[in-house]
Amino acid sequence: MPDFQPDNWHDSLHQMWQQLRQQGKKLVLRDFIDTGWPRRQLPLILSKLPNDVRxxxxxTELDFHPGFANHPHIDMVPNNKKWLEYDLWGTGYGWSFLPCYLSDEIQQRINWAMSLEGEGIEAITTRVxxxxxxxxxxxxxxxxxxxIGLSLFHSGEENLNTQLETDWLKMSGVHFQSSIDKQLFFNSIRSSHSWFMSTPNILGRRLHYQSQIPQSLAHARQLMHMDTRSARWQLSFEPFLPADDKATGQKQRELVSLExxxxxxIAHSELHRLIAMKPTVFDPHGYFEQALxxxxxxxIYSEMxxxxxxxxxEAIWKEQYESTNGSTSNQQLKSQNELLILADKLDHFCQSRNAPTELTLPLLLSAERLADFAYSLTISP
Incomplete structure (x- = not known):
């Protein structure tokens, strides 16, 4: 863990604040947390600095994870004006490759933050x-x-969803054959929020690291216990496959499959809906093709x-409820083989896109990472 010496930080930051103040500028301290630093680092430092530090x-804590609980520290600095930083690029939801509609969620989060007592929200920043x-x-x-949705909300637009559709259509130049097709298209976009919430998470627990699959089974366990402050708190705060309650474990096992x-x-239905719609869509700038x-x-991300x-x-189930003396089961070998076959499929998918400059997608759909995970299934914990 890094050394955390707040006195040195306070002195340096106070000097910086004084210099900026003399120039008529404001000091803004940005929340950054990884697993090595104290989680209340920013509120503690702000408590020792003048109140006009932003x-x-x-x-959400530990980057932006759609659907997870609001960052609790936003309510811990009532004397400071606050900036909210939204990652619209998608470090934690697909690196801009995957669809993830967030306008409704962001609106709810901002409304919550604005309802808190004390100094309010002064600015909203975004990562693109x-x-x-x-x-x-x-x-x-x-x-x-x-x-687009965030800018409309900031402007105070009342009919946000309707105006959002209008502005997107105007920007993209996309024209649909019928109003029904248009509505189906935007329903497809909105359904991506529910899809993503259920895909790289497992019963309200995070199973991904910056959108990628875990490197190994051990890494998966670590991720699942890293941050349980999920919107699905009733599931995420319940022990996963508890050793002393096999009935609950069986219920959770079934829920994972259903999830x-x-x-x-959702992914399959929306893809084929857009494929069926494509021949009748006027798409001069490729925005509909982008959604498709x-x-x-x-x-394929869902499949992975x-x-x-x-x-x-299944691996955790085996550890919790089946006495195998550390031996590898036939089911584990079968799962490993299926994952290795899927790794080849990922590799083929990325290569078939004929985009030599597209270097990041093979990292998101990493065949090598999936193979490493597969081999970890037969390593005793």
Whole structure:
């Protein structure tokens, strides 16, 4: 764990605050937390600094994870004006490759933050790219619709959903044959929120690291216990496959299967809905094709996470309820083989896209990472 010496930080930051104040500027401290730093680091430091220092928070702890609980520290600095930082690029939800409609969720989060007592929300900032992957931005994604929605909410638009559709159509130039097709298209976009919530998470627990599958079974266990403050708190705060309650474990095992079946069904249905619609859509700038491509990637992403989720569940089930003396079961070998076959499928999918400059998608759909996870299933814990 890094050394945390607040006195040194306070002195340096106070000097910085004084210099900025002399120039008529404001000091903004941005919340950044990883697993090595104290989680209340920012509120503690702000408590020792003048009240006109701004506090910049992400909407959830440990980066932005759609559907997870609001960042609790937003309510811990009542004397400081706050900035809210929204990652619209998608570090934690698909790197702008996957569809993830967030306008409704962001609106609810901002309304909650504005309802808190004390100093209010002064500014909202957004991330539309990531320095580690500069070749792709939010503007290359169907998720640009979230940025449009945020700007409309900020402007005080009352009929936000209707205006959001109007503005997106005007920007994209897309024209649908009928109003029914138009509504089906936007329903498809909105359904992506529910789809993503059920795909790389497992019963309200996070099973991904920055949108990627876990590197190993041990990594999967670590991720599942890293942050349980999920919107699905009734599930995530309940022990997963508790050793002393096999009946609850069986119920959870079935729920995992249902969760993944539902996610796969959404991805499959929306993809084929857009494929059927495509011949009648006027798409001069490729925005409809962008949405269609996002659902193509979402389908194989669903397949990948379904396999990882079920394999993880079965491995933990075996440890909790079956006495095998550390031996490898036939089911584990079968799961391993299926994952290795799927790894080949991922590799083929990425290579078949004929986009030599598309370097980031093979990292999101990493065949090598999936193979490593598969081999970890037969390693004794």
């Amino acid at each position: 506090a910049s928070f992400k909407p 790219c990531w320095q580690w992957m500069p070749s792709r931005t939010t503007f290359d994604s169907i998720n640009l619709i979230n940025l 993944k079946e539902n996610a796969s069904f 491509d996002a659902w193509k990637i979402a389908n 996470f379904t396999a990882v989720s079920l394999s993880t569940t």
